Amino acid sequence: MPKLKLRILLILSALCLFSLLTAETFPVPKIPYAPTDLYSTVEPEFRIQNDPPYFQPLTYTAHKTANPISIDGCLCESDWQNAKWTSDFIDIEGVAKAFPYLQTRVKMLYDDMGLLIAAELQESQIWAKLKQRDSVIFYDNDFEVFIDPDGDSHEYYELEINALGTLWDLFILKPYRDEHSPLNGWDIRDIEYQIQIDGTLNDPSDTDTSWTIEMRIPWKALAERASMPCPPKDGDYWRINFSRVQWETTIQNNDYVKVPNTPEHNWVWSPQGLINMHYPERWGYAFFSSSPSSNQKTKPMIPEIEYAKVYLRYLYYQQKQFYMDHGRYSKSLAQLKTDSFRFTGKNLKPKLEINSQDYLITLTDKQAGYTLTIRSDGRLRRVR
Numbered sequence: 001m002p003k004l005k006l007r008i009l010l011i012l013s014a015l016c017l018f019s020l021l022t023a024e025t026f027p028v029p030k031i032p033y034a035p036t037d038l039y040s041t042v043e044p045e046f047r048i049q050n051d052p053p054y055f056q057p058l059t060y061t062a063h064k065t066a067n068p069i070s071i072d073g074c075l076c077e078s079d080w081q082n083a084k085w086t087s088d089f090i091d092i093e094g095v096a097k098a099f100p101y102l103q104t105r106v107k108m109l110y111d112d113m114g115l116l117i118a119a120e121l122q123e124s125q126i127w128a129k130l131k132q133r134d135s136v137i138f139y140d141n142d143f144e145v146f147i148d149p150d151g152d153s154h155e156y157y158e159l160e161i162n163a164l165g166t167l168w169d170l171f172i173l174k175p176y177r178d179e180h181s182p183l184n185g186w187d188i189r190d191i192e193y194q195i196q197i198d199g200t201l202n203d204p205s206d207t208d209t210s211w212t213i214e215m216r217i218p219w220k221a222l223a224e225r226a227s228m229p230c231p232p233k234d235g236d237y238w239r240i241n242f243s244r245v246q247w248e249t250t251i252q253n254n255d256y257v258k259v260p261n262t263p264e265h266n267w268v269w270s271p272q273g274l275i276n277m278h279y280p281e282r283w284g285y286a287f288f289s290s291s292p293s294s295n296q297k298t299k300p301m302i303p304e305i306e307y308a309k310v311y312l313r314y315l316y317y318q319q320k321q322f323y324m325d326h327g328r329y330s331k332s333l334a335q336l337k338t339d340s341f342r343f344t345g346k347n348l349k350p351k352l353e354i355n356s357q358d359y360l361i362t363l364t365d366k367q368a369g370y371t372l373t374i375r376s377d378g379r380l381r382r383v384r
Contacts, residue, residue: 024324025321025324026317026320026321026324027177027274027276028274028317028321029272029273029274029279029282030093030094030096030273030274057270057282057283057284057285057302058086058087058269058270058284058285059284059285059286059287059299059300059302060084060086060106060108060240060284060285060286060287061286061287061288061289061296061299061300062108062109062110062115062116062286062287062288062289063079063083063109063110063289063290063291063292063293063295063296064109064110064111064288064289064290064291064292065077065079065109065110065111065116065292065293066078066079066292066293066294067079068111069109069111069116069216071192071193071194071214071215071216072194072196072214073194073195073196073212073213073214074196074214075107075118075212075214078294079109079292079293080107080109080118082292082293082294082296083107083108083109083118083293084107084293084296085105085106085107085120086105086106086107086242086269087105087269088100088103088104088105089103089104089105089242089244089267089268089269090267090268090271091265091266091267091268091271092243092266092267092268092271092272092274092275092276092277093271093272093273093274093275094271094272094273095271100244100246100265100267102121102122102123102246102267103120103121103122104119104120104121104122104143104242104244104267105119105120106118106119106120106242106269107119108240108286109293110231110232110288111216111231112219112231113216113218113219114192114216114217114218114219114221114222114231115147115216115217115219115222116214116215116216117145117213117214117215117217118212118213118214118215119143119212119213119242120210120211120212121143121210121211121212121213121244122209122210123141123199123208123209123210123211124207124208124209125204125207125208125249125251125256126163126197126199126200126201126202126208126211127140127141127163127201127202127204127249127256128140128141128162128163128164128166128201128202129164129256130162130164130166131164131166132166133166133167133168134167134168134169134184135166135168136168137160137161137162137166137167137168138160138245138264140162140163140164140166140245140247141162141163141244141245141246141247142160142161142162142244142245143160143161143162143213143242143243143244144158144159144160144161144242144243144244144245144277145157145158145159145160145215145217145240145242146158146240146241146242146243146277146280146283147217147222147238147239147240148238148239148240148280148283149222149226149227149228149230149238149239150226150227150228150238150381151238151239151280151281151309151380152227152379152380152381153175153279153280153281153378153379153380154172154173154174154175154377154378154379155171155172155173155225155227156171156172156239156280157169157170157171157172157188157222158170158171158172158182158277159188159191159217161193161195161213161215163195163197163201163211164195164201165193165194165195167188167191167193169186169187169188169191170182170183170184170186171183171186171225172278174377174378174379175278175279175280175378176278177276177278177279177320177378178377178378179377188217188218188221189218189220189221190218190220190221191215191216191217191218191221192215192216193213193214193215193216194213194214194215195211195212195213195214196211196212196214197210197211197212198210198211198212199211202256204251204254204255204256205254219231231288232288233288234288234289234290235287235288235289236287236288237285237286237287237288237300237303238285238286238288239280239281239283239284239285239286240283240284240285240286241268241269241270241272241277241280241282241283241284242268242269243266243267243268243269243277244265244266244267244268245264245265245266246264246265246267247259247262247264247265248262248265269284270282270283270284281309281310281313281380285300285302285306287300304343304344304368305365305368305370305372305382307343308341308343308348308363308365308370308372309372309380311341311350311363312350312361312363312372312373312374312380313374313380314338315333315336315338315350315361315374316361316374316378316380318330318336318338319336319359319376322335322336329354329358329359329376330352330354331352331354332352333350333352333361341363346365346367348363348364348365350362350363351363351364357376358375358376358377359375359376360373360374360375360376361373361374364384369384370382370384371383371384
């Protein structure tokens with residue numbers, strides 16, 4: 001069975017890579033953010049305080065618990081009761097697609113032991129078939145979690161769970177667009193989770209209401225490659241997203257059967273702009289607050305440095321397209337027909353270094369005190 005799962009992963013990765021190599025254009029999120037539009041058309045006083053229309057990842061504040069949380073799927077504790085739900089999930093491509101016909105929403109908290117996540121999924125017919133851990137869970141209806149603590153788009157965590165409580169957890173070295181690198185053998189050691197079903201599981205004869213997932217992901221597991229404090233410090237923020245895979249089914253011989261030739265629905269918290277969860281730069285922001293959830297404040301503000309990262313990511317997309325068109329990376333930013341990074345009165349020019357196979361683009365803001373780099377494999381890091 002492990003060999004079969006490995007084979008499936010290899011086939012899926014090969015298909016992803018083949019589609020990228022044979023595509024005429026590199027898949028870029030349809031929610032646009034080209035710098036010539038973004039930084040020059042938005043009035044300076046609104047460019048940070050209000051998220052411009054080209055860069056609208058969702059944000060959530062995860063508060064530290066005031067009292068112990070028991071992982072039982074009930075969400076009965078006062079900390080959970082005080083925590084806000086996220087906005088309802090929408091289509092992975094954004095609001096241009098049809099709004100999901102079933103509600104999905106999430107809450108987050110944290111304590112000294114781990115990251116706490118609760119999800120509520122409306123469902124009139126709750127079913128699941130896969131029972132072996134590390135099966136390809138999205139072949140069932142499922143709930144998925146994606147976590148990139150340091151936001152560099154590499155070395156991130158993914159887990160998927162179905163209504164039976166069957167878990168698939170992976171560690172991704174690089175997004176599939178850059179390299180086949182999922183570590184299927186990695187496990188979130190000591191993870192706690194429970195599922196509560198409002199209805200019945202695998203019973204087509206009645207109508208169900210919803211299923212709820214509650215989990216605690218241990219800091220010691222996330223700390224392995226987080227490159228961030230675990231637990232986080234007050235004010236830290238991570239890139240996080242959530243996804244729900246939902247299949248259209250019919251009931252035949254008292255069993256759930258997928259409708260032939262009908263793709264699954266992909267519903268997410270923060271929209272990706274394309275049908276691909278493995279664009280971590282499109283995920284939402286989870287901010288961490290050491291105050292209890294009963295003291296919730298205003299919506300957190302996305303730091304200016306994140307807009308600089310958006311700019312560098314755009315250059316990465318441009319280089320990907322240039323490579324598809326010419327079989328090599330551009331040796332000049334002028335060839336990419338891009339502008340400098342203009343933001344709140346600043347005008348910063350990036351630096352491009354290139355060799356026969358790779359490139360490195362650097363952006364420095366001396367006033368703000370940071371230097372960012374992005375490599376040809378898409379890894380974006382703050383080096384100062």
